[in-house]
Amino acid sequence: PGLLLAAALDEAEPGQTILLLSATEGADAFVLRVGDGVRAARGGPTVRAQLAARQRLGYGRYLRWRGLLDVQGPARPASPAPAAPPMHRRAGWKYRLEGSRCDACGRVTTPPGRVCASCGTAGSGTAPVSLRDRTARVVSVTRDHLTTMPEPEVAIVVADVDGGGRLSAYATDVAPADVAVGMAMNPVFRRLWTTDSIHNYFWKLRPAPADAAPGKDTADGQ
Template sequence: MELKENQPDMPDPTGIDAYAAYLPAYALTDNRLDPTGPPRAGGPSRSVAAYDEDSITMAVEALRHLAAGTPAGRQLLLATCSAPYEGKTSAGVVHEALGLDPGVGAVDLRGHRAGATALDLVLRAGALAGLAEVRTTRPGAPDELAQGDAAAAFVGGGTAAAALLARAGHTVELLDRWRLPGDRHDRVWDERFTADVLVAAGLDAARRALAEAGLDGVDQVVVSSSNARAAATLRRALGGSGDDASIERATGFTGAAHPGLLLAAALDQARPGQTILLLSATEGADAFVLAVGDAVAAARRGPSVRAQLADRRQLGYGRYLRWRGLLDVQGPARPAAPAPASPPMHRRAGWKYRLEGSACGVCGAVTTPPGRICAACGATGSDGSGTVSLRDRTARVVSVTRDHLTTMPEPEVAIVVADVDGGGRLSAYATDVVPAEVTVGQPMTPTFRRLWTTDAIHNYFWKLRPTEESTDGQ
């Protein structure tokens, strides 16, 4: 095998075959507890996951359109600092919701540097990775609007989006951001000290990666760092244009998801043949030099990062605090929803996690939830019935009920009955929409969400959110 010049350890072309990003539907621009006027114009904003979202559900949303056909033997990675479970592999829930082959492994990567590690495994080992984060601070913290929620997804094994030219890393033990078991919020050391350490590590990794790639410069510089001072210094030193900084100002630092989010935004606007330096400076540094692939436009699955930013809705601070459980308010006088049990969750995994109905082999009707007997003609499973997933189909509302006694952190929620295009009927909560705005005939798309948590068990299922009937995904 002939080795490429300046790449002694790089066997075959490796890189990113497809990618996607997911930003929640909400943004917070004002965190004043007692506002006396409008928020400061042009101030930062943070991306906010809804009350029924977490790192699992956002990873599913980012991965759902690029995970199909992942062969056995590959690895599914979930990189996050905010895994919903400790001592249990959260990536397993993502795996089930995506309907992946059982031969695909599922692995959690934890910590702020986990996002860069996941990208490394995508680029060099062809892994499938979801980078997802929900970040909270104490109310009114100085960096509250500088933290945010997001997800990004990448699949390796090809170079349609980008090819890896070189990489370099620099590890340093640094008390920068950390959280003890049982803590809810990060603790942060003085950023003036940690910035100097991260800048030195970042410059070292970037220069070695560029030298290995045989380049003096690149077309785009993308810098992700847990330290805002370090990120700004590194962008100036490396000749960054500031496009990544504008994205960060609109989303906040999104933890383990951040290098993936910024890379997705760069690929959204990149042209084939251009070069990108991605530098993640967190607990050291990881630098990647990429060549943009010829099929980069087709490699994107779903809306661009900037399109999602433009489509967000503003969220009030009080509502945000209720969603995060940071403001204890009196709810309705009704008992908590029951916790799901392990045996039925396992037996009904096809319905619960993959939204599979049973398709009748006689009349073709789809029965939901799936059953042994067709709800339309009465045929049994012995007549050739199979399963069909409804998660990527459009459902149209046929009735709406507004629940004012919900145990969710909202004064009311909408429960809809919807007919699925191609067959099947769903009864589900509506999400990412004002209940009064849900109308009969409205098209909606299934989205994987957390219904509630009882007895330390997260109950995941599919809700419905409004959708635009467009097929171009732009």
């Protein structure tokens, strides 16, 4: 029902009425009036566009990612479970992908710090700057065959963010072999790994719409 409602709102006009009816395990009916701000609220691709660009996912991969099929672990120690205190201290970086802009030289440091990574100025005062809605260009690619993810390999990229800043992150929604230097990518908040039933989330990079390759398998399903 939620997807059907989202698809209807993609095409609805202000003032129209939408009836949402669910007849599974009982019956629920919702009558909604489309508000004047519906067009301004459309900030991403439509449901129809996402369905048109969907990528085939093998059943075995789906089972691995959902934890329904056990696979041999990687040849490296398990990643530590995330802890609340450091996540709270670095909330701006972890959840909002904020870097710090140096007042002395204007360059962006990532992760944010009190010392500028470019000019070395300390304590000059740094302002947070959000990188989550910007495009990053790949400058280096490494294919990891010892990943802690339930995949045979993943791509780890270093990318320069438009406007300043550099990110090192996993590539997602793309096959590792298809990641290339110069590719435009956008940050997306995804699950990295799970240790002791505790999920760790951070930002990955996926191809920008112009560089995406529909029809190819994704690198992961998270």
